[in-house]
Amino acid sequence: MTIATLLRRYGTLIGFALILGFFWFNLPDTFMTARNWLNITQQLSMLMVVAAGMTIVMVMGDFDLSVGSAASLSGIVAGVLFAAGYPIWMTVGVALLGGLVGGAINGVLVSFIGILPFVATLAMLTILSGAAFVLSGGKTISGASIPADFSNFARGGIPLGDIGGVAVMLPNLTIVALVVVFAVWVLLEQTTFGRRLYAIGGNIEAAYLSGVAVRRLKLIAFALTGLSAAAAGLMYASRVASANPTQGSGLMLNAIAAVFLGMTMSEQGVPRILATVIGVLILGVLDNGLTQLSVDSYIRQVLVGAIILLAVAASSFSKRLRR
Amino acid sequence: MLTTLSKTARGLAFAAAAVVAGASGAAFAQAKVAVITPYMAQPGTQAYVEAFQAVAKEKGWDVNVVDTAGDVAAVISRIEDVVNQGVDAIVINVDPTQVAAGLQTAKDANIPVVGMDAGSDPLLATNVTSDGVAMAETTAGFVVDRIGGEGNVVMFVFDAFPPVQVRGAKADEIFAANAGITVLDRITPDVSDGGIADSRAKMDAVLAANPEPGSIKAVWAAWDQPALGALQAIEAAGRQGEGIVITGIDANPQAREEVAKGGNFEATVAQDFAGIGAAAAEAVAGLLAGTAPADAVTFVPTKLVTKENAAQ
Numbered sequence: 001m002t003i004a005t006l007l008r009r010y011g012t013l014i015g016f017a018l019i020l021g022f023f024w025f026n027l028p029d030t031f032m033t034a035r036n037w038l039n040i041t042q043q044l045s046m047l048m049v050v051a052a053g054m055t056i057v058m059v060m061g062d063f064d065l066s067v068g069s070a071a072s073l074s075g076i077v078a079g080v081l082f083a084a085g086y087p088i089w090m091t092v093g094v095a096l097l098g099g100l101v102g103g104a105i106n107g108v109l110v111s112f113i114g115i116l117p118f119v120a121t122l123a124m125l126t127i128l129s130g131a132a133f134v135l136s137g138g139k140t141i142s143g144a145s146i147p148a149d150f151s152n153f154a155r156g157g158i159p160l161g162d163i164g165g166v167a168v169m170l171p172n173l174t175i176v177a178l179v180v181v182f183a184v185w186v187l188l189e190q191t192t193f194g195r196r197l198y199a200i201g202g203n204i205e206a207a208y209l210s211g212v213a214v215r216r217l218k219l220i221a222f223a224l225t226g227l228s229a230a231a232a233g234l235m236y237a238s239r240v241a242s243a244n245p246t247q248g249s250g251l252m253l254n255a256i257a258a259v260f261l262g263m264t265m266s267e268q269g270v271p272r273i274l275a276t277v278i279g280v281l282i283l284g285v286l287d288n289g290l291t292q293l294s295v296d297s298y299i300r301q302v303l304v305g306a307i308i309l310l311a312v313a314a315s316s317f318s319k320r321l322r323r
Numbered sequence: 324m325l326t327t328l329s330k331t332a333r334g335l336a337f338a339a340a341a342v343v344a345g346a347s348g349a350a351f352a353q354a355k356v357a358v359i360t361p362y363m364a365q366p367g368t369q370a371y372v373e374a375f376q377a378v379a380k381e382k383g384w385d386v387n388v389v390d391t392a393g394d395v396a397a398v399i400s401r402i403e404d405v406v407n408q409g410v411d412a413i414v415i416n417v418d419p420t421q422v423a424a425g426l427q428t429a430k431d432a433n434i435p436v437v438g439m440d441a442g443s444d445p446l447l448a449t450n451v452t453s454d455g456v457a458m459a460e461t462t463a464g465f466v467v468d469r470i471g472g473e474g475n476v477v478m479f480v481f482d483a484f485p486p487v488q489v490r491g492a493k494a495d496e497i498f499a500a501n502a503g504i505t506v507l508d509r510i511t512p513d514v515s516d517g518g519i520a521d522s523r524a525k526m527d528a529v530l531a532a533n534p535e536p537g538s539i540k541a542v543w544a545a546w547d548q549p550a551l552g553a554l555q556a557i558e559a560a561g562r563q564g565e566g567i568v569i570t571g572i573d574a575n576p577q578a579r580e581e582v583a584k585g586g587n588f589e590a591t592v593a594q595d596f597a598g599i600g601a602a603a604a605e606a607v608a609g610l611l612a613g614t615a616p617a618d619a620v621t622f623v624p625t626k627l628v629t630k631e632n633a634a635q
Binding site (some may be wrong): 036140142143154242 | 355389418
């Protein structure tokens with residue numbers, strides 16, 4: 001393996017290791033601890049779920065800009081139903097179904113009507129966000145309307161015993177994220193459905209000619225992305241014990257960034273779910289570590305952007321060297 | 324080697340802090356304080372934070388200001404991070420019920436959290452804010468003085484929002500205590516368009532129903548928007564010469580401008596944002612020295628804005 005190949009395959013991973021090493025050295029007592037890592041996984045759980053869903057459509061070379069407003073809307077739907085006194089199981093079910101339907105509409109627009117994903121999902125972003133404002137009247141739904149059982153979910157977890165006299169638990173939100181990542185891994189890596197999505201991403205014409213039901217698969221893929229966005233919206237609502245019509249908006253760009261970061265790790269430059277997980281971890285570890293180092297929150301944003309550019313540039317530069 | 328050194332230094336510092344805090348009550352030189360808010364873009368929040376930092380600089384604290392740019396869940400995440408980092412105190416400027424998960428983490432680690440105009444919560448050591456009741460008392464008192472305790476008053480209230488509801492209730496009490504004052508109407512404007520336009524429409528109707536000069540002595544509004552709407556209605560009806568006294572609360576820029584002109588809009592009340600930031604810093608100083616704030620809410624005095632000081 002030449003240095004160029006090594007850099008291309010493992011450049012981002014090496015970068016991640018360097019970031020970890022940097023924080024470990026500078027925060028010797030608090031960074032590389034079980035407690036901190038459980039915190040990080042909990043903080044990242046919502047982004048992880050959205051990014052996992054985003055990976056499904058990006059495998060086909062598409063993307064979905066509406067995930068952030070889909071997440072906000074599902075939180076608002078849940079909040080409105082809670083305020084009307086519906087039970088948790090029904091509320092969660094309706095919100096998830098809403099996400100699935102919203103995603104399916106994206107799928108229809110892209111695959112059956114033939115609108116570019118950028119345009120179709122941008123329009124859906126606006127529609128879903130508007131719907132969230134209409135349903136909530138622009139207000140934050142909080143306080144007594146949100147059942148305690150629902151908000152306690154995000155605060156609970158499976159006890160792991162005591163570390164240094166402090167009770168440590170595996171947070172419920174982390175468990176949800178792990179389950180979603182595992183499901184997407186099975187779907188993309190272990191089923192014909194997943195292989196066909198990769199075939200569509202590789203060459204849509206060839207996939208179509210060899211009998212892949214391109215339209216139907218795209219529809220299903222977009223519906224699953226919408227479902228994951230709705231799940232993340234519920235996780236967010238549970239964590240903040242409230243619903244606000246804009247609270248999911250930060251998730252979309254970060255999810256796409258995480259998938260892009262992950263793509264720099266695969267040989268053919270295609271999205272892989274486990275690589276997406278590394279991408280999400282890079283973003284989350286930066287937030288966690290830089291906060292602990294008291295680095296200005298605005299500098300943090302600049303750094304995150306620079307790291308994405310660096311990773312993608314290194315990956316495409318080493319690809320050019322190969323030619 | 325470096326790590327060992329810094330660890331030792333930290334250990335020493337901790338021991339010293341414990342001794343100093345116990346002995347003299349003075350805060351240790353490099354106390355770490357995190358200020359976390361999603362609302363840094365709001366002018367009020369900027370004023371709090373700047374005033375907080377000014378006090379913190381005097382006290383020699385290491386202050387880390389974190390802006391999550393509107394993301395409330397990220398506030399919880401950053402609280403968890405700074406708790407893990409082992410800061411000495413945390414200051415938040417966000418609805419505490421929405422970040423209760425983070426506040427609980429801080430409580431479990433025995434790190435005090437002070438609210439800077441955040442809302443009251445048992446998980447906060449104290450919440451530093453303006454006294455809405457006192458603001459209403461000030462403007463209602465101003466109205467009573469100006470009209471000599473006699474005449475008809477129109478009230479603009481909004482009982483659906485608790486912080487504004489208490490203002491209206493206080494004004495009710497003060498007007499009821501003056502036998503010469505009659506509350507002509509107690510209006511709740513539709514605020515979906517900001518409140519000015521509908522308040523103006525409602526005031527138009529009140530003016531039409533009371534055409535006699537002197538039949539309306541004053542308009543008391545629970546916040547500035549209805550006061551501005553009422554002013555527009557009075558000017559449109561050509562009745563600005565009757566000496567109708569209008570008061571608002573909040574002293575927003577538009578209200579200040581009107582008050583400065585010296586017209587019917589005679590007074591409003593300004594919250595002291597810098598004072599809230601400074602008082603939050605003092606609360607933190609007390610906590611670092613081992614004294615908990617006396618009350619769950621710490622009120623910062625407000626200031627009546629009239630023609631004389633509106634331009635400031």
